[in-house]
Amino acid sequence: MKKIFMVLLAGLLVFSLALSGCAKQQVQQSAQPEQAKTPEEKVDVVKIGAIFPLTGSAASTGVKLKYAVETAEEIINGEHPELDMPLAREAGLPNLGNAKVKFIFADHQANPEVAKSEAERLIQNEKVVGLIGCYHSSATKPASQVAERFRIPFVAGSSSSAALTERGLEYFTRIAPNDDMETAFFFEYLKYLNATYDAGIKTIGVAYIDNEYGVHAAQMVDKWLKDKYQGEGFEKVVDVKYPKDLSNVDTEVQKIKAAKPDAIFHASYIGDITQFVKKYKEFDVVPKAVVNYCGGFQDPQFVVNLGKDADFFSGSNATAPSLFAKMDTLNKINEIYKKKSGVDFDGPALEDFASAMVIADAINQAGTIDSQKVMEAIKSAVFEAPYFVSGKIKFGKNGQNEYSASVMVQTQNGKYEAVWPVDYQTAEPIPTFPAWKNR
Amino acid sequence: MVETKKIFSQKQVLSWMCILIAVLPLAIPNMNFHHVMIMFVIFAALGQSWNIITGFAGQTSFGHAAFFGIGAYTSSVLFWKYMVSPWVGMLLGALIAMGVAVIVSYPCFQLKGHYFAIATLAIGEIIQQIFVSWEYVEGATGISLPILPEGFLQLQFHQSKLPYFYIAYVLFVLVIVVAYGIEHSKMGYYLKAIRESQEAGEAIGINPTRYKLFAMMISSFMTAIFGSLYAQYILYIDPFMVFSLPLSMKIVLLTVLGGLGTLYGPIIGAAILIPLSEYTRILFGGTGKGIDLIIFGLLVVLVACYQPKGMIGLFGGWARKGQRTGGEKGE
């Protein structure tokens, strides 16, 4: 037995040596071009770091975001004359001698510590000239602080905590509308339902997960109620905060049922929201509307898992498959994405796709990989984004994208339909939930 | 296995280990490598602290993240709200953690074996939930520490990681000295006696609760110090990262992997586990398939199966010497 172990141990040692060897080799390889590099010299490959949760409970989302960024990479590096958007027609970045873009992926395991160390490694060892990610706001925080310290541009795609853009970082921008904007958007949608369909929505319930995403969203509901919407007749009647890991939602749903809110605001992930919907059905909870912050509802798996029970829920989203017919470029991008991932684009994936396109576009516009000039380009340019309903991206002073790309989508007959604003409508909203037994 | 001669004393071996650790970051000037080294030193010290209560005294704790988190939160809150130097916060955090350890573990010491282990796990989870819900410390949102100019007093260094490393290193060496001191003191022998048989210990006049409490106090104090240091290094904390069960388990895992109840164990364990997890993640983490953790899990299983005493079992001579002295005195 000792012998077997010695063999195994030898294997282990060789393996870990090989690992650190590889890691070092990578360092040397990337260190060399840096020494030889002068600002004017031609760049062959522009490296950009992408940090996502590729293992752990958010891995299913993280993997989709990775496919989205790979889609961007393919569009930038290949020749896609059929796509009417920047960087698609020509191979690579035209202003940098058709240099190719390479996204280097790293896994932060939903752990802020790992996000920080991966950001450092990507910048130092891989010599990336920009960073995107990280989906979790808690991971984006330390990672973008690292970027700030090294003066490397960080473009966040789908991280939605409003706190991110309130830190006064110079090298940080974000594509997705934050939860502050989303909340106001929800209230406006409810007002629209009341005004147009006489939905009579007055009381509000909030159900949210006990982590930064949920808690912050709930704070924003309180803030907007106090500042504005309480005066317009809205009232919060129930507040349900539930633990991050969850085995059942019976008590939560009972609380909501007892309070009978007209509309429920959900800040939930896919695993939780699935359980909630099942229990709403079991306990016959029939609100008039359920609106979801960007999270589990937007994951196409929601409809797959719940079938027709998934109908009539709504939420803000950067896109919806029903919009593809209206938006030709988006449709074509989606075809590329679907080949990789097997599913249609969802909101977060499209936002992270956009972050990849924006950072590449900015490098191209700056004509250099010099991070200061790239950052100037990011902050000053108006980026064409035909894949968003807003059509463009422009960052404000604090780094927040000023053009909110959100539409309200509602699940109808197993499809996500864009229902509001009216300009992008693919179907009319169904303002009230039918009773569960009438479905 | 052939009995190897003891060529070096435990003190010498430990000193050589420490010197090697001190020189390594200078030899390889790469920031990511420095990060791995910092994590290694922090986790080796955490393992060493945990080892005192579990390895020496035999009381399995699955809740050490609680003390780590209290340390991290005390210094961070003081620094972030009142601009108190993290050094003061570190000391205060360690004292608070010690107080909490006394309050929660005293009643639990009457529990035996797994009942105690599950109790510590429960305590850890409850303390996490308290911090998640505590608005004064920003609850689930976590605290981003303000970034100040570099300096020893505010414990922030932005240009190089070496200062962080050497601060962590000095504290790590202190922890080893404390652990060495305990192992070779009367207290160490008492603890091992309690571990082997609490009844026998009582019979020869040792007050088990008192010594277990001492061990827990020292262990939690040192754990909290590294919590503060960690918070200062990452500059962001939230309850899910510093109070998590996986963190408690990581401390347990690396010590058991290296060799429970020995001074070398945590160092060897951390030296294997930390670089392995960092580098497998770097190599395979980007694939999004969990390959890094598959390899990691497999290796842990293999080590457990083929080297049940931990990696230390490989190093024959000194390991058995250490265990024998412990065992003899214990009986």
Added chain:
Amino acid sequence: MILQIIVSGILMGFVYSLVAVGLTLTWGVLDIINFAHGEFLMMGMYSAFWMYSLFGMDPLLSIPFAMGIVFVMGYFTYRLIIKKVINAPGLTALLATFGLSLLLRNLAQFIWSPNYRFINQSIVMDKKIVLGSITLGVPQMVAAISSIVMTMAVFYFVEKTKTGRAIQATALDKNTAKLMGIHTEKIYALTFGISGACVGIAGALTATFFPIHPESGALYSLLAFVIVALGGFGNIKGALYSAIIIGITEALGGFLFGTQFKYALVFLIYLIVIQIKPKGLFGW
């Protein structure tokens, strides 16, 4: 409404006991903490999911299948891993099972992707029984009834059959059992297998109302640890009763003190009870 919450809590308690019974068996007999127990549950859930997704089989019909698969897993876990670490000092067995849990969880992600799956067709799906103001979900009802049947079956097996008595004897004193001519190795492997079979059944049953994901088992196993400790290690009926106590604590406590605290309250109950009965409610 309080009544409804208590009833829901009891139903949930039965579901927990499904997971806990298997755990208490290995814990009591082999005296090791199986950290991979939650991953066994996850494997049971995936077995049911794949039977459903490939052959359209109802999760209830795939119970024997899930049970078989996880039985075999448990059996070989003992043969290949636990056997080597069971006599090792300290926490080595814990290290092994923890490594195994990491391995299984990430293998599941590797092979089956990290997507959240859900079985949305089953004869029990979406059915409910309404008694006045109380609603009982049929999936949970079925799980509860199975839980009682299974607990009784395991209890009967351990108490009344020859093999069961051999398991008891081995648990009490391995060496004496050996002298009595009991093949203790076989008994251990069998115990691990039975533990796996129990959790396999639990997996197939929970798959009717819980999303399936590589980390699905994690929280259930954490709660199962507390339940087993609360009931007393190795006590099968204790596990059933304390699971129900935990279920009610969670539901009622969550209702009274805020749902975010529901698991913290479960842990608190354990700490309080253990002060009064240091070996669990039904421990010996």
